[in-house]
Amino acid sequence: MEQPDPTVRLKLPEQDLPHLTLGAAQPKKLEQWVESLPIMNMGETARQLYKFIQELNRLQIDSKLRFQLLEVVRPSILQVSESLQKHYLNQSLVLPEKARRVASLAQALQGHLANGYKLVAVRGIRKIKDKAVRRAVAIAVHRAVTALGDTLLRCYQLYLPSPSNLWLELHQLFLLAQQHGISGIAVLDGEVESSIESAYARCLLLATAKPNQLRQQELAGIYKAAFAWAPLIEISTASDEDDLFVFDLQADRPPIYRTHASQASQSWRYIDSSRLVEAIAGWLAASDESTLIVPKSLDERLLNHLQQVWGALTERAFKRMPESGEVELCFGLVGVHYFLSNKVAFETIVARGSLSMLRSEDESNPFLANIKKSTKQKQQNADPWATAYQSHYADEAIEMNVKTGGQRKETPLPVSYHCQKVNVSPGGYCLSWQGNTPSLMRTGELLALRDCPDSDWSVAVVRWVTQLPNYGARFGVELLAPGGRPVAARALRKLGVDSDYMRGVILSELAATGQPATLLLPTVGFNEGMKVELLEGEELRRVQLLRSIQSVSGFNQYPFKDLATPAPINPSEEDDALDFIWSSL
Known part of the structure; x- marks a missing residue:
């Protein structure tokens, strides 16, 4: 033949x-x-x-x-x-x-x-x-x-x-x-x-x-x-009800969802990914019993994404409408926290909260108050006499490089940017960017945005990005909440030292969707079930993280439940707080 x-x-x-x-x-x-x-x-x-x-x-x-x-x-x-x-x-x-x-x-x-x-x-x-x-x-x-x-x-x-x-x-x-x-x-x-x-x-x-x-x-x-x-995937010439994707061998195009395709011809092929999706689901349910080879670089969040996109057609929830105009935005948990705090540095927020708590415990004893603070930090930067002397240098912080003795450069403060709207929907925006882009403009990154300087910030996440030749970059953002409350959060440990305070953002309950109040935290340092101490203004509270509802590259989103407020330090704990200085006197 x-x-x-x-x-x-x-x-x-x-x-x-x-x-x-x-x-x-x-x-x-x-x-x-x-x-x-x-x-x-x-x-x-x-x-x-x-x-x-x-x-x-x-x-x-x-x-x-x-x-x-x-x-x-x-x-x-x-x-x-x-x-x-x-x-x-x-x-x-x-x-x-x-x-x-x-x-x-x-x-x-x-x-x-x-x-x-x-x-x-x-x-x-x-x-x-x-x-x-x-x-x-x-x-x-x-x-x-x-x-x-x-x-x-x-x-x-x-x-x-x-x-x-x-x-x-x-x-x-x-x-x-x-x-x-x-x-x-x-x-x-x-x-x-x-x-x-x-x-x-x-x-x-x-x-x-x-x-x-x-x-x-x-x-x-x-x-x-x-x-x-x-x-584990099958490429066939005949359509089957399990086929999710289709492509044309005679066209310069990648596969598309079968429901988006026009009338098929003899050159069309169909992709059945059901076996692969079942294998991924089996691995997620019991990885030790699964025969699927999964590299260590693929985490559970990414596997869930693949299971979803290869397993079912996901349609846009809201219709997009063309819209022009400028928006102001900032990127990353650090940037979002900074602008939600009205540009107050995180270190200042933690220091204010710590001083407020110390004053409420014992305003008459600055030495003891400083020792209490040092004990919780396990002698990090401990100086029981630091508050004894007041001078015009009290508010001046000079950081020195330990190795060189030179003055350490200050960490640059987060900045905001401006870009143009392409279209909008109740669920988010498509935005256009001209020129160089910040390094944090990437998928899975947290951001906050607003239409004008007088409006409140909305919290969102970057869902997709693309480049268009001669048109710069475009990216889609999904709105998470119409606002957020910046907090300082640290993990409480039964054994060892509690973690340092890290940035967090509380999103209020969304009654329309049935979503409870949630907490946005860094991807490292926090896990579901963990008890967390939150410092918001001068108020301290303890919560327990529930199962994460969103885990992306830039942050994790946890519902939480409130726990009992921590009790004041008792006299015996004050004695313990003094123990570590005896040997240094």
């Missing part, structure tokens, strides 16, 4: 170069050239590899030799691409010019690598019945899909649109492998063995994980785990 034409809609570079200007066209000599690259000078190494891979794709040689040369140079290209990540990951959303160019270089390196392997695959198809050629073609398609997958991951990590034709190339490579019966052949890549279908499926999984709602490290973790998870 005549094979269908596998080259349809695969874009290939033209071979118009008779010889190379660097490197070598013999595998052994190329190995020597690769070993001689100045790996300590990453810029020069990247430059030479970039030029070489471009020339190799244009070189007039047979497919067997091309494949051998690609296999020699590929590890170095992957190593350089990984090394370049530090220049563009974990930075602001809108990258500086240098970082943007480095990211473009990494994309170009792997794009040219994919082109080289596509050449091998398409030229080798003519001799696919040959066992050695069949194996080489399978490896080449797998390498090309992997390179395009790495490119896709980088786009999602930078919240950028995927390059033109990337999805069409992925679809066509998969179709090529299916047509010639090689999509299931196992290919060893480093220490991991997988098939072309698995390499392709992890691209589909990444695209359907709502990547604009995830952070860079989370996307990398999903991409890594998806190799092991890929066999």
Whole structure:
């Protein structure tokens, strides 16, 4: 039976170069050239590899030799691409010019690598019945899909649109492998063995994980785990009631929800992710009994997100309406706390509250009051005579660097920003940002915003971010509450020292939705069931955290119940408070 034409809609570079200007066209000599690259000078190494891979794709040689040369140079290209990540990951959303160019270089390196392997695959198809050629073609398609997958991951990590034709190339490579019966052949890549279908499926999984709602490290973790998870999804030509996503092999588009698709054609494929969702649910219920491979980098919150997006269609709760105008906003728990406190520094809030409590306990004994405070801090900065002397230096705090003796730089105060509204709904905003973005503008981050300087702050969370070429960045925020009360919170421990005070925000009860009052706290230092001491103004209260209702990268949200107010310190405790100074007298 005549094979269908596998080259349809695969874009290939033209071979118009008779010889190379660097490197070598013999595998052994190329190995020597690769070993001689100045790996300590990453810029020069990247430059030479970039030029070489471009020339190799244009070189007039047979497919067997091309494949051998690609296999020699590929590890170095992957190593350089990984090394370049530090220049563009974990930075602001809108990258500086240098970082943007480095990211473009990494994309170009792997794009040219994919082109080289596509050449091998398409030229080798003519001799696919040959066992050695069949194996080489399978490896080449797998390498090309992997390179395009790495490119896709980088786009999602930078919240950028995927390059033109990337999805069409992925679809066509998969179709090529299916047509010639090689999509299931196992290919060893480093220490991991997988098939072309698995390499392709992890691209589909990444695209359907709502990547604009995830952070860079989370996307990398999903991409890594998806190799092991890929066999749990099924790609079929016929629609089934369990199919959640659909895609067109002849279109340059990622998968979409089946309910959002138009009338299907023969080139459409359907994704059934029900087995994977069941496996994730089983792992969340009893991880010790589950056979699902879950990297340590994927926490329970992220797995819950994946279970939701791969398990059911989530529709927007409110209709969006276009709206223009400016909003003021601040980012992060530190920034939100600062502006909700009317720009009072957190240290000042804690100090005022502590002094107020000390005065109420014993205003007539500043020495004892200071000792009580020091005992609770377990002698941190303990100085029983600190309040005995009053001078014009009393309110001046000078921090010194212990190692150098120099004056420590003051921590910069949080700042607010302004951006434009694109559309609004009762549940949140879509906002537009021009120019450089702050580092805290990222998914899962807490923020506060208001329409004008005289209005109150509303508390919200960043749900998704994206970049639009020539239009800056856009991000969606979900409103959590129309306001918030800043508090200082510390974890109370049965054994050992209580934690230091940390920032927290109380959100009032939302009667309309049935949500009780909740407490926003840092992701580290607090857990459900923990008893927490809250300092609000000059009032002290104790609460117990209930099961978290929201856990995102920037904060945790806990309902809580009030506990009995702590009793005043009794005389015996005052004696204990003095014990630690006897040896120092």
